[in-house]
Amino acid sequence: MATLTAADLSHDRDFARSLDAQDELASFRARFTLPLRRPDDIYFVGSSLGPMPLAARALVNEELDDWAGLGVAGHLGARRPWFSYHEQLRGPLARLVGAREHEVVAMNSLTANLHFLMTTFYRPSGRRTKLLIEKGAFPSDTYAVMSHVAARGLDANAEVVEIAPRAGEWTLREEDIERTIAELGDTLALALLPGVQYRTGQALDIARLTRAVHAVGARCGWDLAHAAGNLALSLHDSNADFAAWCSYKYLNSGPGAVAGAFIHERHVRDTTLPRHAGWWGNDPKTRFRMEDRFVPTQHADAWSLSNPPILAVAPLIASLAEFDAAGMARLRAKSALMTALLEFRLRDLRGLEIITPASGAARGAQLSLLIAKDAHARYEAFKAAGLACDYRESGRGVAGEGIVRLAPAPLFNTFDEVWRAAEIVRTALRG
Numbered sequence: 001m002a003t004l005t006a007a008d009l010s011h012d013r014d015f016a017r018s019l020d021a022q023d024e025l026a027s028f029r030a031r032f033t034l035p036l037r038r039p040d041d042i043y044f045v046g047s048s049l050g051p052m053p054l055a056a057r058a059l060v061n062e063e064l065d066d067w068a069g070l071g072v073a074g075h076l077g078a079r080r081p082w083f084s085y086h087e088q089l090r091g092p093l094a095r096l097v098g099a100r101e102h103e104v105v106a107m108n109s110l111t112a113n114l115h116f117l118m119t120t121f122y123r124p125s126g127r128r129t130k131l132l133i134e135k136g137a138f139p140s141d142t143y144a145v146m147s148h149v150a151a152r153g154l155d156a157n158a159e160v161v162e163i164a165p166r167a168g169e170w171t172l173r174e175e176d177i178e179r180t181i182a183e184l185g186d187t188l189a190l191a192l193l194p195g196v197q198y199r200t201g202q203a204l205d206i207a208r209l210t211r212a213v214h215a216v217g218a219r220c221g222w223d224l225a226h227a228a229g230n231l232a233l234s235l236h237d238s239n240a241d242f243a244a245w246c247s248y249k250y251l252n253s254g255p256g257a258v259a260g261a262f263i264h265e266r267h268v269r270d271t272t273l274p275r276h277a278g279w280w281g282n283d284p285k286t287r288f289r290m291e292d293r294f295v296p297t298q299h300a301d302a303w304s305l306s307n308p309p310i311l312a313v314a315p316l317i318a319s320l321a322e323f324d325a326a327g328m329a330r331l332r333a334k335s336a337l338m339t340a341l342l343e344f345r346l347r348d349l350r351g352l353e354i355i356t357p358a359s360g361a362a363r364g365a366q367l368s369l370l371i372a373k374d375a376h377a378r379y380e381a382f383k384a385a386g387l388a389c390d391y392r393e394s395g396r397g398v399a400g401e402g403i404v405r406l407a408p409a410p411l412f413n414t415f416d417e418v419w420r421a422a423e424i425v426r427t428a429l430r431g
């Protein structure tokens with residue numbers, strides 16, 4: 001993909017078409033079934049539920065056929081034996097998030113993984129009891145954190161600290177997060193931060209903030225629901241203690257798909273860590289001896305409990321194969337250009353404020369449009385015109401105000417769709 005600067009961008013439709021003509025990832029679109037009512041509709045909501053990779057159906061059918069034909073013998077005899085089925089994901093997952101293979105595992109759902117990982121990494125003791133999250137975090141994270149702290153017998157209202165943007169601002173300043181971490185000092189036990197904030201689309205610097213948390217002796221975990229498959233991550237090098245993400249958004253692995261988790265290798269090697277244990281976390285060499293003593297495998301698998309749901313994991317294998325073939329670096333380069341073009345086409349519109357950071361490094365694919373008046377009706381107008389997007393309350397309680405999120409995805413969207421989506425927004429806001 002050509003390297004372009006803001007000065008090269010153009011409102012001309014032929015400019016968008018010329019980017020499509022040069023796009024070396026263009027052929028990936030045909031590898032998905034896009035849920036379009038009309039051929040010209042635009043699916044910019046892969047950040048909520050990604051479309052189905054064509055290969056998913058074939059892989060699920062393969063497992064149904066093996067189950068029908070082999071029964072229990074499929075554990076070892078299926079084309080992809082179920083005993084080691086999840087191991088196929090290690091390479092693709094590690095490449096996806098910039099980790100080593102023994103640092104990643106596909107298991108459970110995102111919120112469940114946050115709970116499991118907090119069991120290990122939120123270890124309140126003495127003065128060190130506080131848990132830091134962002135104000136307005138995705139509600140499931142807030143519920144998880146509050147209930148988790150309460151389950152330890154602590155007062156969640158006293159122990160959970162929320163960091164908010166400055167008055168009148170939408171996004172967090174990293175220096176403010178660092179200052180809060182420093183102020184909490186030796187009272188901070190864990191920070192749980194978003195790789196990309198779901199409402200604003202702001203991307204945080206994982207390495208920088210992890211460093212700040214470690215400087216006060218605390219642990220740092222990341223919710224990567226909106227970052228996995230969106231940003232080119234380097235989780236191992238960032239030194240994050242742990243991370244978790246879902247697979248149904250940018251990862252296109254189906255509704256409620258099996259989620260992912262990262263645990264840094266320095267913890268993976270530590271078999272003394274407290275955790276919820278199940279037989280699938282036991283060393284596979286001794287798992288079937290059926291002994292009473294749990295021997296955690298020195299792998300992120302040590303946090304998994306159960307034999308994996310094969311039919312649910314199959315679409316993840318199909319989807320991660322597409323990410324592997326495209327490569328996160330190329331996807332990210334295309335994504336940054338798509339979002340820059342979308343921003344360029346929308347930034348002068350009256351009645352609309354783009355609250356996502358303007359800088360490419362501080363955001364992923366998503367742009368969040370704050371619409372001041374009749375926001376929900378505008379959103380309905382965008383959809384009626386064929387632009388699939390989603391709507392979130394602004395969280396400020398201002399009547400008529402709302403946020404529309406648009407996320408062009410580099411695996412299956414085109415630059416011409418970016419051009420046309422902007423045209424739909426411009427027309428609907430004028431009307």
Ligand SMILES: Cc1ncc(COP(=O)(O)O)c(C=O)c1O
Nearest residue numbers: 109110111112138140198225246
């Ligand atoms: C940022 C974030 N965290 C957590 C969740 C909850 O995910 P799950 O229902 O997979 O646990 C979501 C879901 O959209 C999310 O966007």
